[in-house]
Amino acid sequence: MSSRESGSTFSLLARRRFGPLFATQFCGAFNDNVFKNSLVLLITFQSGAVFGLAPAVAVQLAAGLFVLPFFLFSALAGQLADKYEKTRLIRLIKLAEIAIALIAAIGFVSRHAELLLVTLFLMGVHSTFFGPLKYSILPQHLRREELVGGNAWVESGTFVAILAGSVLSGLLMAVPPIGPELCGGLALLVALAGYAASRRIPAAPPPAPELKIHHNFIGETFRNLRLAARDRTVFTGLLGISWFWFFGAILLTEFAPYVKDTLGGDELMVTTLLGTFIIGIAAGSFLCERFSARQVELGLVPLGCLGLSLFAADLWLASPAAAMPTDLGRFLAQPGSWRILFDLVMIGVSGGFFTVPLYALIQSRSEVAERSRIIAANNILNSAFMVVASLCAMLLLGSGLSVAGLFLACAGANLVVGALLFLRVPEFYLRAIAWTLTHVIYRVERQGMEHIPARGPAVLICNHVSFADAVVLMGVLPRLPRFVIDQQIHRTPLVSWLFRASRTIPVASAHEDRHSVQRAYDEIAATLEAGDLVFIFPEGRLSPDGEIAPFKGGLNKILRRNPVPVIPMALSGLWGSFFSRKYGRAMTRPFVRGAFNRVLLTVGEPLAPEGLTPSRLREEVVALRGERP
The missing domain is CATH 1.20.1250.20 (MFS general substrate transporter like domains)
Structure with missing residues (x-):
């Protein structure tokens, strides 16, 4: 990663569209653990029995009370986060956290363990309603290429907050005789800091304002699970x-x-x-x-x-x-x-x-x-x-x-x-195989990846330089497409299982198997209608000289049936590698290129399907590739 990219990742904290949200969620996670750990220590070492229960049992009861709201209210929390403006909801939740912290402070001062158990349940309710908001707001405020970095900050920040909250509450509880009061005061201060940070979070419009709220938490819980399972x-x-x-x-x-x-x-x-x-x-x-x-x-x-x-x-x-x-x-x-x-x-x-x-x-x-x-x-x-x-x-x-x-x-x-x-x-382990191979053998640079849609159908095309092209592309494309490949290659021993697992679409020439060609076109149409990506090497063969051969007309038949965007791409740097035909037959001269050979994938802007011709598409790919084969 370049220094510019690295800098942009760390500078997320300084940007209003992420920094205040990170601070808000950090304060919330920190407060959860200050409160939970302080209560456990209070029950274990200072209060004795709670509701007539032994300390060990009371601690388990406390843990259960904190988790219980996630079962009861997560479905409602998800509905509210989809229906209403998220930033306003976050601020209301943080105001509720201040009220909960005030009640907790009273409980700590009075050493009233039963009251603290009630406030622990309320903190669980607070976390239940905040969780869907903090994760669903990220895609609204971050660009697609920033999403992994934003989640990295949230995940690492959450665990650091767990550690810091647990350690600091333990240190404060060890201060006699005012440890509980110190923890109560800390919880209140952190709640106030979280609300102050939430005031700077930019607005996030509701994605489904027409959504009807269902209050039956059991039915809505199963409805949410079915929704996710689609x-x-x-x-x-x-x-x-x-x-x-x-x-x-x-x-x-x-x-x-x-x-x-x-x-x-x-x-x-x-x-x-x-x-x-x-x-x-x-x-x-x-x-x-x-x-x-x-x-x-x-x-x-x-x-x-x-x-x-x-x-x-x-x-x-x-x-x-x-x-x-x-x-x-x-x-x-x-x-x-x-x-x-x-x-x-x-x-x-x-x-x-x-x-x-x-x-x-x-x-x-x-x-x-x-x-x-x-x-x-x-x-x-x-x-x-x-x-x-x-x-x-x-x-x-x-x-x-x-x-x-x-x-x-x-x-x-x-x-x-x-x-x-x-x-x-299988996409998980296919990407793992492709990622490992492409990072061991090649060093792939990417340009224009933002042109590949996050959702929806499209046809991807690229020049065909080597037998490694599909694996390289599988390892770097953000979505795994279905590759259209030659039927004989699809049957290659040792790797045929990989092609089946990746759901490649085999196709033979018309004079070999006319029915196979029609089946392939039907499968391509079904894939595009399902909203997935299809990948084609329109040259129809591996390059024998590193140049881009004329494109065949099969793509036009696909577009007539499914008029979807076409995304041109170009690979350079693979010509002359072990998997290319520069020295005659491919895969006969190992070590012709050093490890971590530099490869460039350039992605062009999506092209409307109307009026596209094979020659026009070839010109786009040639321009994207440049001089280096």
Whole structure:
């Protein structure tokens, strides 16, 4: 990434269309954790029984009360975010947070744990209504190429807020005898800061002002889930994010027991290891933005999934068999400690790779008028998965499994769940294969990617220089098109499974199989009618000399049946590579180009289908390619 691109990513914080929203959501996440952690410490160490319950049970009750609103009100929150102007809703929610913080301050001053449990429930309601707004407003204020960077900031900021809120509340609660009062005052100050930041968020017009609000939360919850399930890829993204929260909930919940019972450490070690994990999440989020070239790169999701399992399994391997009492200094002096810290960082990095593209996917591929309700469905699923995670952890630990063994079980389950998700939508692992190959063999630069529509049908065309063209394009295009390829190539051993998985459309010449040609045209028409992209190499063959041959007329037949935009593209830098015919037969002279060979993909403006001729299209592609074949 160039310095200019990198600078634009970090300068998002200084822009009014993102900075105030980031500050608002950071304050909200920070306050959630100040309040939750302070209440847990108050119940555990100062209040004793709550409603006649033992402290351990009361803590579980508190956790359940915070999650409960996500089940009850997420559907309503999604409807409101789609129907009304989002910025006004955010400000109203932040005013409600100030009122909740005032009640909490009274509870902290009076040491009234029951009142604090009620306010914890209200904080859960606040977070429930804010969640769909903060994610659905991003596509309204950010350009498409900024969406991954914006999500990287939100994800990393959320986890940093979790850490900062938990640490600071713990420090304040340890100040006798005014710790609770300090935490109550902090919650109120942060709520005021969040409201002040929300005053600077630009307006975000409602995408569906005519929407009728349904108050039956059970029926609307299932309606939201059905709405999200209409798009197979988007719903798989929701399931992937929810699975990460299953995985992450177990990891975060068991940090303290792992440090105490497995490593023999103290509270300072808990904070250090938690901070290490969160640093990894932040680093992974921004590395994801860098490696995705500022577009939604689904190929990073399987890589992140694999990393979660590998490093969670290694954390189990690196864990000592028996705990020895130690402190942070002695722990860091032990040779194996740095392996544990590295595993935690890489679990965080892998989590960033896994979640940031999925959030951007949901935002970019959801219908604008339904986006908030789909994000609300995501919140419902997240909450359900976290509850199930808690139950699973209790059962496994109750059966005698160690905390380190629980991490290993999560690593194995993650591989199984990841495989099921990616088999459900092959685009994930196809993009992972293409992304890996194109970044190992080539260094691809892109120009004009904004001309490829985020949604809707179009025909993409490009010159055909080498056998690697389709893989390179698969690895860099923001949407995976259906490639029209020669039937013989489609049957090539070893790679035919890849063509089937990517749903390529095989076509033979008319004199070979006239019925095959008609079937191909029918399949192309059905693909375009479904709103998807179709990709064609209009030369009809691989270039024998690096030049662009005359285009054939099959494209005109497609456009007569489906008059959709045509997007011309040009590849340069692949002529002379191992996969080209510069030296006769392709793939006979390895190492003719060095690693990370520079390739340029240039995308032109969409062309209206009316009046397009093969010669006109060829002129467009020749102009885009320039002099370099």
